Amino acid sequence: MSAKRQESPRLQAGEYVKSRVYPTPEQTITCFILCQSVTSLFLPIFIVRIDERSGNIYILAGEETGILITRDGKWRYEE
Incomplete structure (x- = not known):
């Protein structure tokens, strides 16, 4: 007996996966400058x-x- 694998929904043209976490204004400015x-x-x-757990x-x-x-x-710098 094999378990059925659930397929993830396919995106149509122009669609995107919505993230639950959005960057702060401070992060946005810093990201652009860097x-x-x-x-x-x-x-x-x-x-x-963007890490959805920590933001x-x-x-x-x-x-x-x-x-x-x-945030x-x-x-x-990360190593």
Whole structure:
């Protein structure tokens, strides 16, 4: 007896998955400034993601540069 695998709903053109957590105004400004600074160094940005549990934004740039932006807009490098 095999368990049936539930398929996730497919998105139609123009639809997107709604996140429950949105960035704060402070995070938005900090994220924009950091992304501009990173690309000025000619580093590619691979991921910009908000953690739905903590509300923090994570940016992965270049080979191994990780940046974490907290809800108050403060940021730090992640290892």
